[in-house]
Amino acid sequence: MSKKIKKQIKKSMPLLIIFSLLWSTMAIGLVFNFDFSFYDLSLNRPEALADVATTTVSVLNASPYFTVGPFEQPFSTNTSPINVGGDITFTAKAQDPELDNYYLLVCGDDTGQANNGGAPSCTGEPFCVSGATGTGASSTCTYTGISDPGGETDVWYAYVCDAHATEAACTLASQGSGDGGSPFYVNHAPTISLVTTSDNNKAPGGTFTVQITATDTDVNLADTIYFDICGTNSWASTTHCAVQLCQATSTIQGGATTTTCQFTDTAPTPDQNYTYFAYIRDWHDFAGTNNGTSTYYTIVNVAPSITSVMLHGGINIEPNIKGAAEVTATTTAVVTDNNGCADLANATSSIYWSNATNLENCTADDNNCYQMTTVECAQTSGSCTGVTDSNAIYICTTTIAFHAVPTDVGTWTATNWLAGLKGIDNNGAFGVGTTTTGVELIAAAALDVDQSGIDYGTMNAGNDTGDNNATTTIVNYGNTPIDTTVQAQDDMKSGSYFILATQQEWSLTNFTWGTGTDLASSSVSIDIDVLINRPTNQTDVTDDLYWGLGLPVTTHSGDYTGTTTFSVVMDMDGNWN
Template sequence: MKRISWLLERLPALVLLFVVGAISYSVVADSVTTQVTVANTAPSITAGPIEDPTSDATTPTNVGNQVTFKATASDSNNDSYHLAICKTNAITPNGTSAPTCDGGSWCVSSATASTVEASCSYTALSGDAESEAWYAFVCDSVSGSTCSSSSQGTGASGSPFNVNHAPSFTVMSSTSADPGGTITFTATASDADIDTTSDTVLLVVCSAAGATSSGCTNPADQLCISTAVASNPTCDYVLPAVHQSGDTSYYSYVYDSHNMGATNNPFPAKTYSVNNVVSSVSTVVLNGAADISLTAGTTTNVIVTGSVTDANSCQNISTMQASLYRSGVGYSACDTVGELNYNYCYSLVSCTVVGGTCTGSTDASTDYTCTVSMQYHADPTDISTVYVAENWLGTILATDSGALTSTAEAVTAVEVSSLTAQSVDALVSYGNIGLGENTGATNSSISVTAVGNVGLDTDLSGVDMCPDYPTCAGDTIPVANQKYSTAAFTYSLGGTALSTIATEVELNVLKTTSDATPASKLLYWGIAIPAGIAPGTYTGANNITAVKGETVNW
């Protein structure tokens, strides 16, 4: 026993040796590693999934609107999760990224914290079926992510969602009638949706744009509204005993039984017809019979006024339009929108009714004001211009609701005055030049742009340059040391010395014919620095004055 104790003291961890008589035993103790994998558990849906609002056969989602899906999920690992609304009952998790619906998705939410509601939305398309099944999954957003089994919700807010398609609206027509008679409006319209019950269509007709399935936005504009029918709705409008003549515009709308409008609401403008007589235009005055003075580089409002009389009341006039033109062009070449040219023709400018005129349907006469925005480069007709033998006239065109027209031209013609105007760069910068040196073949240049309605030459003059301009108490660079030219030049070989006396330069800037690309020319400059002056920055002023150019150079 003493020997056993002695061995135990010396081999406490590894070997126990027992000696009993002639027999010995040993016991060896091993260290065993333990291991277990804790699996990621898929999140589970605790609330929903639902459509919010419900999208079913009774309250389907209109094409272009969204159906929103909502669900709340809990993850035992407290991982965030994605809500995926799939088209089929199959999904593939994608780690920390959004999962992939194997058969396509309606929508997938962003990562959402466990126990917090997730949502995503889908915009209904015209190509969707009336009933579309969906399968909701929740997948945790972690490496090795897993997804729940699918759920289609329950009841009306569960799968499927329903899509309502717009009705078809292809043709709109109306009859004609005398005042006091009945106008019948007919729409060629139908709706192909048949889920649960077939959709019906309804027609709304207004005298001004704006309507819902309940009627015209402004009740005063409502001509008629039909009952809901399977196809081709009609409605009647009884004309007042006194009514505007000719064709009167109306706006038509078709809606289905779920209040969805046709995609082409309102139908392109149509008119209904009442017996009509031609109107008469009179007293046309252009610019108050005064000559027109334009504004450099921008537009000037020129007013044309006139009156119109219609036996079917002043309200029978649908449009009044003014055309303003050079007399050599004439109204016949300036009576369509396509003939617009800002140099000589301003065609079909809309007019407005003068307040206090046309007091009602029993009033035959109306006064109009037409504002024409004339560009600064409109052709002048005063002296020393290309079109000195011409002038400017205006014509007003009246169109009644029956498309009958009448015109009248201003009795008094006016002139458009010459506008001699330029826009010039603000600085001639010669840079750094040494004492006793000149610019050589390197020129500075400035652009002279015609911002009036004539071609331009220019008067040039200047003053000495000095560091303390305009005092010039010390050193100066004489004005004559500056040279200019209408083309690039070498200082020692060309250019004209600048003077204090204005000198006309035949710059020959063309007359501007488009405000988008005004005509311009460059003036080139050079300078020589005297040898004996102090270094520094010398400043002066060159005067560049616009001069009306000879017409041959316009």
């Protein structure tokens, strides 16, 4: 049989062709089934019938492919970087040959891989992966909370992958192109390194200077840094301070920068330290590290000031005479404290004659100087309304002695009475103010006679008192020098009998009857220059008037009485001290 076959093959098909067909079959995976029919030529009939060859091939899953992108959305650039900790979105569009859904995968290195039946992943540094996206549709994924790459750019690799159950596949990595391509640009936050109050310790209403030092590691471009100084620990990179004190800007390209800003306090402000807070951001509104760094500025204590000092309400003072209740006099003033009226502790005051030694600092003397302590001074209720009020009204009260120096008449008409008030704060600082316009202290002339009567004792008709005088003591009860007038209101009478008033004589010194001055009739008053000076204290200032009487021989026996009136006369030529 083998010889016959060999012979037939040799006759029908060259051996070279047979080997070529066999080699082709092996190379392309085709399987040919040969069914040789051999003819017995001698018998002229076929030995085999014709047959067919079945062609087969196994086609693997094909990966999707980019049709648009990938690219950043929006593009990051040197002038528009992404803040560390921020987000960046990647966009692409892809087709899948088998119309499968696809995924967009972005890695920080070229380590993307497909996963059978699921989303792809990065075996190295994952950035983001999209959800399943229909073929031909756009897909996005977002890298959130961008890590600091250490530099100012970060490379990325994008893939589109399917989720084939057994043969999942990804494209080769793509890094996009142009501004939207890898790498993306990264912006680093500036850092506050130092905050100080370089010009500090100011009075209320003063201007303070804050000095801030900041650093920035980015060097590609000069960065503008914005500084905010806030009165409270409340700030946002877009809305800035809830309570703004001052702002400043500075430019930095790597390294450090120092700048200042100023703010002015609004009085009244209590004396104490006030905390403030520093915040910075760069020109990409990236909030700085160490934001909220705090320090303080100091409002110092200031002395109060005194205005609107008024003595006795601007009304003249009219003292009472000796023996009567002393008249009340007051000093009022507005006390201003720029640390706030609540800072005020108390006040003192003085009411003084304008010729008094040391004026408002005069030594207390009821004649010309009245000093009022904190006990006599009080803040008017309701005059200090709260922390935003710098003013309070104080009133100080004293009484004026009867002998205080008068200024409306007499020697001292070129003078007047004034007042001063000292406002004291809770640190002991004080201010003093005085009246700009004084008032008059009114002269009050008055007298009193110490004795209840002029007693001549017991006498015989036809006799006189000789040099055994009766005495009346006249006391100055006012604040001026005085004289007196005397007037017999009637004759001395005993029933229907009388002794004429002119039988009485008077003198400023002891005398013998017959040498004195007759008392005038009851219808006439006599001015007597008794020379009683103005009192300067509570000690009585007096003068004596001496009296004598002569009786006619016809005088009827009996007890005689009469009335003599003493009236005060202001002695304009007297001693006003």
